[in-house]
Amino acid sequence: MTARRLLLGGGLVAVTIAATVRSPDIAALARARGWNGYSQIICTINAGVDVASLNITGIPHDCLTIINKGRIGGVFNSGTGLYTRTRIRIYNYGTIFGGGGKGGGGAWKSIFRGTSYSATGNGGAGGDGAGFNTSGTPILVSQTSGNTGTSQTVGGPAIGGTTQGTATGGRGGDGGAIGMRGADGSYGSTTGTFESQSDGVAGNGAAAGAYVDGNSLVTWLATGTRLGNATN
Numbered sequence: 001m002t003a004r005r006l007l008l009g010g011g012l013v014a015v016t017i018a019a020t021v022r023s024p025d026i027a028a029l030a031r032a033r034g035w036n037g038y039s040q041i042i043c044t045i046n047a048g049v050d051v052a053s054l055n056i057t058g059i060p061h062d063c064l065t066i067i068n069k070g071r072i073g074g075v076f077n078s079g080t081g082l083y084t085r086t087r088i089r090i091y092n093y094g095t096i097f098g099g100g101g102k103g104g105g106g107a108w109k110s111i112f113r114g115t116s117y118s119a120t121g122n123g124g125a126g127g128d129g130a131g132f133n134t135s136g137t138p139i140l141v142s143q144t145s146g147n148t149g150t151s152q153t154v155g156g157p158a159i160g161g162t163t164q165g166t167a168t169g170g171r172g173g174d175g176g177a178i179g180m181r182g183a184d185g186s187y188g189s190t191t192g193t194f195e196s197q198s199d200g201v202a203g204n205g206a207a208a209g210a211y212v213d214g215n216s217l218v219t220w221l222a223t224g225t226r227l228g229n230a231t232n
Contacts, residue, residue, distance in 0.1 A: 011039040017070075020050040022138050027058035038063065045070045047094065052138035056084035056214075065089040068224065073178065074099035074209040076131035076141055081228065084214035091222040098209030098228025100129025101182035103146045103173030108200035109188025111154060111167045119152040121169035121188055123200060129175040129182055131209070146172025146185065154194055165194030173205045179227025182206045 013035040017024055030041045041064045045051055049070035056064065064086065071094055074081045079099035090096075103126030110120040124147030132138040149169025158164055167190055173183030182205030190197060208228040212218060215230040 011036070013039065013041050015041060015043045017043065017045045017049055017051060020138055022052040022132075022136075023055055024051060025058070026056065026064065030059075040065070042067065045072065045094070050132070050138045050140065052132040053079060054082045056082070056086050056088060059086050059088075061087040065091070067091045068094045068096065071095045071097070071140075072211075073097040073140070074131050074211075074228070075134050076100065076143075076175070077102045077129050078206050078209040079131050080209050080213045081211045082213070084212070084217055086214075087217045087219075089219045089221055092220065092224030092226065093222055095225040095227065096211045097131075097178045097226070098211045099131030100143050100176030100178050100180050101206035101208050102129050103127040103175045103182040104185035104203030104205045106146065106149045106170030106172045106185040107187045107202040108169050109149070109167040109190065109197065110199075111165045111190055111194040111197045113154050113156065113165065113193075113195050117154045117156040119154045119165065119167045119194075121152055121167040122150045123169040123185060123188065123202070124149045124172035126172040126182060126185060126203060126205065127175035129180075129206070129208070130178045140178075143175035143177055143182075145174050146183070148172075149188060153192070163192035165190060165192040167194075167197070169200075170202055173203070176205065176208055179208050179211065181208055
């Protein structure tokens with residue numbers, strides 16, 4: 001069945017999202033156009049329009065068809081693009097994505113000289129994943145790089161002819177692009193002279209968010225570009 005044939009159905013209510021918006025209530029938009037609560041709704045998202053965190057609520061099974069020509073997406077750090085617990089149909093001629101995952105934290109690194117002197121470098125924080133911002137008008141923000149770890153040098157008198165040991169924490173992983181996992185954090189490093197060392201654990205990058213949560217309820221009539229995971 002084509003989008004044109006669906007548009008010819010009796011009692012159908014057409015809703016158009018023509019401007020960038022966050023979490024639009026399609027049911028409310030349809031009621032404002034005379035929807036009776038059970039007939040068909042065609043919701044078209046125009047080209048060039050961004051829709052952040054689209055949640056399908058208040059619509060019975062098999063009543064909604066979405067024609068996406070723009071972008072539907074999740075917020076940064078693994079946000080979900082589209083959530084539904086209602087059976088729907090989607091023609092995706094644009095992009096639907098989950099937010100990029102946050103990067104893993106870098107590991108701490110400690111070194112010791114005897115029982116009196118030690119130094120610890122702390123791991124850097126992971127960068128944020130890409131996706132829409134979390135409030136206000138949706139704006140797509142790029143992923144950020146992980147932070148470098150801090151460094152610390154062992155105190156006390158220098159051992160003759162040697163360089164005091166320095167511990168540096170690992171760098172945080174970079175955040176993921178839209179629909180992509182964040183990078184893992186790195187382990188720490190050392191320079192100079194010391195007697196023993198220990199390591200923290202580098203963090204794993206977070207998975208990308210779901211481009212759709214409720215995929216088993218979606219009939220994909222055109223798949224377009226889908227980035228991230230599909231759950232349920």
